Amino acid sequence: MQTPLIQRVLPVIIGVLVVFALVVPARVQGWAASIGNAVTVLSAPVSGPVLRLANMLGPNRSRASDDGMRVLEEENERIKHEFLALQQENDRLRQVIRDLQSGLALADNLPVRLLEAPVVGTGSDPDTGMLTIKAGSAQGVNTDAVGLAPGLQLMGRVVAVSERTCTLRLITSKGGEALTAMVMLRDNVPDGLTCTLTPVGDGSLKGPVSDRRDPNTNSPIEPQPGQTVRLDDPRWPRASRMLKLGVVESVEPNPNQPLRRIITVRPTVLDLERVSDVMLCTPTEPSGGKP
Amino acid sequence: MKAVTFALLAWVFLGLELGLKAALGFGQTSVAPSFVFVLLTFIAMAATPKQTAWSAIILGVLMDVTNQFYLKGRLQPAVVIGPNAVSYLVASQLVLTLRGVMIRRNPFTLGFLAFVGSLVASVVFVGIFSLRTLVDDRVWQTSHELWTGVKSSLYTGVAAVPLSLVLMPLGPLLGMPGAQTRRFARPPQS
Numbered sequence: 001m002q003t004p005l006i007q008r009v010l011p012v013i014i015g016v017l018v019v020f021a022l023v024v025p026a027r028v029q030g031w032a033a034s035i036g037n038a039v040t041v042l043s044a045p046v047s048g049p050v051l052r053l054a055n056m057l058g059p060n061r062s063r064a065s066d067d068g069m070r071v072l073e074e075e076n077e078r079i080k081h082e083f084l085a086l087q088q089e090n091d092r093l094r095q096v097i098r099d100l101q102s103g104l105a106l107a108d109n110l111p112v113r114l115l116e117a118p119v120v121g122t123g124s125d126p127d128t129g130m131l132t133i134k135a136g137s138a139q140g141v142n143t144d145a146v147g148l149a150p151g152l153q154l155m156g157r158v159v160a161v162s163e164r165t166c167t168l169r170l171i172t173s174k175g176g177e178a179l180t181a182m183v184m185l186r187d188n189v190p191d192g193l194t195c196t197l198t199p200v201g202d203g204s205l206k207g208p209v210s211d212r213r214d215p216n217t218n219s220p221i222e223p224q225p226g227q228t229v230r231l232d233d234p235r236w237p238r239a240s241r242m243l244k245l246g247v248v249e250s251v252e253p254n255p256n257q258p259l260r261r262i263i264t265v266r267p268t269v270l271d272l273e274r275v276s277d278v279m280l281c282t283p284t285e286p287s288g289g290k291p
Numbered sequence: 292m293k294a295v296t297f298a299l300l301a302w303v304f305l306g307l308e309l310g311l312k313a314a315l316g317f318g319q320t321s322v323a324p325s326f327v328f329v330l331l332t333f334i335a336m337a338a339t340p341k342q343t344a345w346s347a348i349i350l351g352v353l354m355d356v357t358n359q360f361y362l363k364g365r366l367q368p369a370v371v372i373g374p375n376a377v378s379y380l381v382a383s384q385l386v387l388t389l390r391g392v393m394i395r396r397n398p399f400t401l402g403f404l405a406f407v408g409s410l411v412a413s414v415v416f417v418g419i420f421s422l423r424t425l426v427d428d429r430v431w432q433t434s435h436e437l438w439t440g441v442k443s444s445l446y447t448g449v450a451a452v453p454l455s456l457v458l459m460p461l462g463p464l465l466g467m468p469g470a471q472t473r474r475f476a477r478p479p480q481s
Contacts, residue, residue, distance in 0.1 A: 010344060014380065017348065021373025021419050025426045026362055032370040036356035039305070043357075046306020054314030075361070075430050 092277075095150045099279060111284040112239050113140055118277050120165065129156070129173020129199075133278050136164045145282035146240040149269040154231055154243040155278060166280070170272050171245065174201040180233040181245050183209060183223045183263065190242060193223055194232065197245070197265055203272070205245065205265045208254055222261060223251050229265045239283045244268065292334070292342045293466040300461070304330040305353055315450075322442040324450035325409060327354055331379055332405040332451065333458045335386035336395055337467040347383040351376030363428040371423065378415035382408040401455035406448025413440025 020029065040047075100114055117135035135141050147155040147168045160167040171179065176199040182192040193212055197205035212221045229245045246267040254260040269275060307326040316323045331350050335343045354375035359368035386408045393400045417440055421433045 007341060010341070010348075013348060014344075014377075017352075017373040017376045017380075019373075021371065021377050022422055023426065024371075026369035026371050026423075026429070027427075029371055030369065032356050032372050033359060033368055036359060036370050039353055039356050040309065043302060043306040043309055046303055047308075047310030050307060050310035051314065054311055057314075072430075075363070 092150070096277075096279070099148065099150060099152055113282045113284055115139055115141065115280045115282065116277055117280055119275060129170035129176065129273065130159075131156075131168045131170065131273070131275075131278070133158075133166050133168055133280065134164065135280055136162045136166050138163050140284075141166045141280055141282050144237040144239065145280050146237060146243070148243070148279040148281055149267070149272060149275050151268055152244055153267055153269045153272075154240060154245055155267075155269075155272050155275065157236060157240065158280070158282075168278065172199045172203050172205065172267065172272055174199060177235075178207065179205065179231060179236075179245065181205075181229050181265070182232040182242075183248060184228045184230055185221070187228075190230075190232075192230075193221065195223075195229070195263060197229070197263075200264075203266065203270065204249065206262060208257065208260045208262050211259045220259070223248050223263050225250060229263075237283060239281050292338050292346075293464070296461075296465050297334075297346065300330055300465070301327075301350060301353065305350075305357070308354075309357060315446075317442065317446060321439055322446055324447045325443065326450070326454070328379070328382075328409050328412065328447055329401070329405050329451040329454050330458070331383055332386055332408050333401060333455070333462075334465070334467070335383045335408070336390050336393075336401065336404060337462060337465075340387055342467070343383045343387055344380060347379040348376050351379035354379070360429060363430065369427070369429075371420075371427075374416050374419040374423075375412075377419065378412040381415050382412035385411050396459070398452050398455040398459070401458070402448045402452040405451035406444055409444035409447040410441060413437070413444055416440065 096116055115135055117133045117139070119131050120134045121132040131147070133141075133147065141158060141161055143158050143161060145158040145161075145166070147158065149155045154171060156168045156170040156173070158166045159169045169176065178196050178198045181195050181197050182190070183195055184192045186192075193209045195207050195209040197207040200206050209223050213219065214221055225248050227248045229248060230242045231240055231245050232242065233240075246265040249264045249266045252262045252264075254262045304326045311326070312323040327350050331343075331347055334346045338346065352372060352375070355372045356370055358375065359370055362369050386404050389404060389407065393404065414437070417433060417437045420429075420431060420436070423429070424431055
């Protein structure tokens with residue numbers, strides 16, 4: 001320890017230690033943990049027996065103080081919370097990927113741009129069913145765009161666009177326009193019962209279903225609860241046609257027209273006003289449909 | 292100072308530190324004596340300043356690499372090299388300064404110096420980690436850690452008194468120039 005070289009090295013080592021102690025982040029010093037493990041293993045012939053002896057002689061006690069334990073419990077809870085939040089975010093992103101994949105498949109013959117954007121506000125009157133989305137003309141959004149919720153549930157159509165934001169009017173907004181839709185009788189076949197649905201104001205849509213009969217038996221084909229209802233409205237942009245409006249919640253007789261039924265349709269996403277992210281589906285070419 | 296003896300003592304005292312610290316914890320707190328610091332105090336009482344500085348660095352780094360903690364949002368334990376080494380270095384300089392006015396052969400001297408030195412080391416250690424909150428996202432309560440350090444220092448001083456009965460006879464084996472050779476030490480072979 002007394003050689004001149006070692007004496008010259010000492011101030012340098014002290015300087016390095018001070019820098020490591022004060023400045024270098026612990027993440028960068030991860031390699032030191034392996035040295036610590038090696039030192040712990042090397043000291044085990046002493047620490048192991050005395051630890052066992054102490055455990056044999058004394059009660060099993062915890063090192064942590066009440067304050068320390070509280071801090072650890074808080075940290076544990078925080079890690080658990082972050083883990084669950086990340087898991088939830090992971091699930092959401094998986095859903096987004098599924099939606100994007102199915103959205104692209106849906107739009108095979110119709111060029112559309114899918115863009116996920118956050119909802120940054122609602123109208124001052126919630127009954128208006130307006131959502132402000134943080135995506136505008138700068139992102140390629142136009143008034144031919146429609147908004148989708150997770151599961152490709154149609155939320156509404158874009159009614160106004162600024163450079164950075166756009167306004168989406170929900171299909172369930174009170175006083176909204178009537179929609180022409182189709183109650184799907186079979187999956188993957190655009191054949192069903194035509195209906196005209198009007199927003200009720202409680203998050204559902206209601207309206208009469210057209211009368212249609214089985215060509216073989218001539219018996220009326222009636223809608224059933226649980227059947228999927230898709231948009232089939234020529235006034236809406238082409239990109240939105242056959243998108244899901246919801247499922248049939250109930251079927252009632254029509255008091256005015258005995259041959260027709262009235263259905264109540266509810267979106268698969270229960271509260272469209274509270275969706276935090278919207279997938280905007282914008283046609284890249286001008287399409288049909290006028291507001 | 293004989294490096295081999297120092298290494299052997301460092302190995303034993305580090306083993307005691309890692310093995311007994313939890314068992315000797317005061318109640319349900321993390322207040323516990325530091326065996327390694329008692330060894331450093333003993334060395335600082337008799338060794339040359341250079342030897343003391345090197346001993347402080349080596350023992351401090353050993354304590355640093357075995358002092359693992361968790362950063363927020365990370366599952367892998369983290370280690371910081373330096374806080375113990377620097378605080379031990381500062382504390383050993385205090386012991387070097389005070390040893391001239393102390394009766395070295397008295398067992399209570401080791402206890403007192405271990406207490407005072409450990410107190411200074413704790414303050415420096417807590418200060419370093421408090422500053423490190425700027426670079427590391429770690430759960431850290433300065434007042435709690437400082438108070439625990441003060442109580443641990445007192446505990447270290449108390450533990451140093453009986454340990455001095457073991458360490459003082461080992462002074463000649465360490466080959467330190469100022470090591471105690473009377474009363475509690477083995478008489479020199481002449």
